[in-house]
Amino acid sequence: MLNQSVRFPHMVRSRCLGILLILLNLAFIGCSKSPTETLLRETIDSMQAAGEARKLDGVIEHVSPRFSGQSGSLTRDDLKRYLLGVIMRTQDLGITRTSTTVEMKGEAAIVTLGLLVTDGSGLLPSNGQLLNARTIWRFEDNRWQMLEADWQ
Numbered sequence: 001m002l003n004q005s006v007r008f009p010h011m012v013r014s015r016c017l018g019i020l021l022i023l024l025n026l027a028f029i030g031c032s033k034s035p036t037e038t039l040l041r042e043t044i045d046s047m048q049a050a051g052e053a054r055k056l057d058g059v060i061e062h063v064s065p066r067f068s069g070q071s072g073s074l075t076r077d078d079l080k081r082y083l084l085g086v087i088m089r090t091q092d093l094g095i096t097r098t099s100t101t102v103e104m105k106g107e108a109a110i111v112t113l114g115l116l117v118t119d120g121s122g123l124l125p126s127n128g129q130l131l132n133a134r135t136i137w138r139f140e141d142n143r144w145q146m147l148e149a150d151w152q
Contacts, residue, residue, distance in 0.1 A: 036139055037104055043144045044111065048095050054087045056080065064138065064145040071150060079149075094118040094125060109137045109144075115151075 043062055050058025060080050067076040074082065087093065098114035113133040120126035133151040137144050 036107075036144075037102055037109070040102060040109055040111070040137060040139075040144045041100070044100070044113075048097065051083075051095050052093055054093060056083055056087060059083060062144065062146055064140075064147045066147060067149075068147070069149045090119040090127075092120055092125075094120075098130075107139045109139075111135045111137060 047059050047062050050056075060076070060083070063076050063079060065076055067079060068074070069079055094117070096116040096118070098116055099112070100114075101112045103110045111134075113131075113135065115131040115133060116128060117131060118125035118128040131151050133149060135146050135150075136148040138147050
């Protein structure tokens with residue numbers, strides 16, 4: 001009888017600890033992003049950093065050869081020329097994301113972005129523009145590629 005009373009609290013503690021660990025894991029799973037979403041966000045961060053560093057290839061490498069922009073009026077090559085023009089017209093390009101929303105759809109994702117694009121350094125940039133962008137991405141060959149983008 002004494003052995004059973006000693007084991008019982010131990011079993012209760014073990015079960016409570018096990019249940020607590022399961023609940024914590026479920027909470028973390030519910031709050032965490034999937035590995036593919038995390039990779040997509042890292043890709044967007046990389047593109048932003050490349051843009052600010054004026055490294056066009058670092059942006060374009062994440063754009064699909066089948067890219068279609070501005071409701072079908074821009075190809076990947078058109079986008080590359082457009083971005084080159086932006087880089088050549090700006091001296092100190094700043095890109096600030098004001099919002100990022102990712103909607104995962106299997107191997108695809110819709111990302112909406114709020115962007116503040118500025119030219120100039122210091123407290124007050126000489127030029128600035130607020131943009132809202134809607135982009136469509138596809139996970140292919142173990143990496144994310146932007147298939148479509150529309151902005152205003």
